[in-house]
Amino acid sequence: MKAIVYNGKKNVDVENVEDPKIEKSDDIIIKVTSTAICGSDLHLIHGMIPNMPKGFRLGHETMGIVEEVGKDVVKVKKNDRVIIPFPVACGHCCYCEHGQFSQCDNSNPNGEAGGIFGYSNTFGGYAGGQAEYLRVPYANVGPTIVPEELQDEQVLFLTDVLPTSYWGVDIGGVKRGDTVVVLGCGPIGLTAIKWCILRGANRIIAVDNVGYRLKHAASYKGVETVNFEDYDNTGEYLKEITNGGADVVLDCVGM
Numbered sequence: 466m467k468a469i470v471y472n473g474k475k476n477v478d479v480e481n482v483e484d485p486k487i488e489k490s491d492d493i494i495i496k497v498t499s500t501a502i503c504g505s506d507l508h509l510i511h512g513m514i515p516n517m518p519k520g521f522r523l524g525h526e527t528m529g530i531v532e533e534v535g536k537d538v539v540k541v542k543k544n545d546r547v548i549i550p551f552p553v554a555c556g557h558c559c560y561c562e563h564g565q566f567s568q569c570d571n572s573n574p575n576g577e578a579g580g581i582f583g584y585s586n587t588f589g590g591y592a593g594g595q596a597e598y599l600r601v602p603y604a605n606v607g608p609t610i611v612p613e614e615l616q617d618e619q620v621l622f623l624t625d626v627l628p629t630s631y632w633g634v635d636i637g638g639v640k641r642g643d644t645v646v647v648l649g650c651g652p653i654g655l656t657a658i659k660w661c662i663l664r665g666a667n668r669i670i671a672v673d674n675v676g677y678r679l680k681h682a683a684s685y686k687g688v689e690t691v692n693f694e695d696y697d698n699t700g701e702y703l704k705e706i707t708n709g710g711a712d713v714v715l716d717c718v719g720m
């Protein structure tokens with residue numbers, strides 16, 4: 466099959482690689498129908514995450530059709546259409562039992578955090594889903610069946626972008642009436658803005674320096690935009706226009 470592989474800093478190729486196989490009784494193999502490129506993939510490509518061997522398959526935002534199931538898989542069956550959340554999680558350790566799947570104790574023998582698809586040996590060494598096929602371990606936990614009437618593009622962001630942005634808004638404690646500054650208007654920033662609107666934020670100020678992204682943010686009713694290249698000290702400017710500072714600032718750029 467073909468897959469997108471890391472071949473060193475700023476060097477990514479499409480290559481023929483070995484097909485994934487069922488390795489454990491609760492694995493599945495999916496035929497990938499859609500997969501996304503994430504801002505977090507840039508951290509890998511820029512060499513910021515250690516333990517990326519050459520030939521490592523990228524991709525952690527993936528969905529597809531179940532092609533093969535291990536004998537202990539009960540949650541999904543062949544031909545089901547599923548989304549695959551990006552954390553690899555066992556479902557029964559202390560962290561998983563508390564819903565903290567990204568901190569799973571069993572899915573990553575190489576570090577403290579849990580495993581992530583396509584995200585280096587530091588995060589478990591799991592081959593990624595920017596490929597024709599993907600092996601999904603712990604298939605009774607992560608994979609979730611998608612209703613037939615929804616298109617791939619309507620649900621693909623559930624693999625990372627929507628829950629990630631929601632989590633940021635949630636732990637930021639955004640509530641009705643708040644003033645929120647959102648730093649960065651990529652997919653995470655834009656969806657965070659939508660969650661803030663749903664939560665009843667009174668004032669949302671979106672910050673970026675990319676014109677089309679700011680334009681997109683401004684198309685949401687009531688959202689103000691600031692291009693940080695227009696100000697010598699954007700922080701001071703934001704402090705001034707919010708009369709002393711926002712209630713919540715969401716950093717949607719990272720690293």
Ligand SMILES: [Zn+2]
Nearest residue numbers: 503505526625
């Ligand atoms: Zn991602």
Ligand SMILES: [Zn+2]
Nearest residue numbers: 555558561569
């Ligand atoms: Zn776990």
